[in-house]
Amino acid sequence: MFDFRDLFQWERFITPSIIKIFYWLAVGISALFGLSGIVSGLTLMALSPLGGLFWIIGSLIGTVIGVIFARIISEFVLIMFRINEHLGAIRQRGQQM
Template sequence: MLEFRDLFQWDRFITPTIIKMFYWLVIGLIALSGLSGILSGIGLMMVNPFVGLLTILTSLVGLVVGIISARIGAEFVLIVFRINEHLGAIRDQGGPQQH
């Protein structure tokens, strides 16, 4: 878990901890945006049923694509940090030295 003293030391990265909180924040914003689009589509159905239905379908597709994109982005950041940790472990084992 993230401790206050970790903010002032460079021994440990805090981004892997923060990215999980950021991911859930983004998921919440995507869900609110999708809900807003669905409600707008319902309102539009009273004026023009085709446009309202199209808006609802577009909002649902956007919701799914947004959630998948947020997950891919978060995993990419975590993978970069994991690669860094593994490279550090290889370096500490005394791998080949280049001058």
């Protein structure tokens, strides 16, 4: 897990420990924007029912895309760090031979 002392040492990366926080923050922001879009769509329905319906559907689709995009980016960052860890292990095994 994340330790405050790791901020001042360069033997261990801290990004894999905190990427989950950034993921959940991005999911929360996406959900808030989706909720805001739904409220805006409901307000727009007073003027144009079809336009409001499209706005709500677009907000829901945008929210789902935002969550999926946040997940893809988070997994990409974690994969980069896992590759680095595995390459380090391979390098250590090669030096022992």
